[in-house]
Amino acid sequence: MILEKKVHVCRKCQSEKIVKNGTNGSGSPQYHCKTCGAYGVLEPRQDYTEEEKEIMIKAYQERSSMRGIERTFGVCRQTLSAWLKKRQNSSHPLRAR
Ligand SMILES: [Zn+2]
Structure with a gap:
């Protein structure tokens, strides 16, 4: 059995020490990395019409x-x-x- 547990990591440094940082204009959740200080989109949508x-x-x-x-x-x-x-x-x- 495969457990699909999603762990969010920083896209720049792969650190798990990230915190949610609200959402951007399109409603995607943003994160802030406490390790490298990066800001980014937590879960970018994969499928676009x-x-x-x-x-x-x-x-x-x-x-x-x-x-x-x-x-x-x-x-x-x-x-x-x-x-x-x-x-x-x-x-x-x-x-x-
Ligand atoms: Zn980072």
């Missing part, structure tokens, strides 16, 4: 700031850049300016 992806990609293209998108939507930067790459390889490439 196509619509949500579209919104985030558009927001990124407008503001060109992954950090901002990360903070606003609680999406992981790696996730976002994976979408952008996928998009570039898709049948609708971004037009070069």
Whole structure:
């Protein structure tokens, strides 16, 4: 039997000494690490609808700031850049300016 016990750790230093630090704009719980002092999203949502992806990609293209998108939507930067790459390889490439 596999027990799925979730232990939240700091994404930067893997420390378990983290405390909840409210929620961000999209309602994702935030944590504050007592070991390295990092702030981050405790449980970023893993599944996004196509619509949500579209919104985030558009927001990124407008503001060109992954950090901002990360903070606003609680999406992981790696996730976002994976979408952008996928998009570039898709049948609708971004037009070069
Ligand atoms: Zn930490």
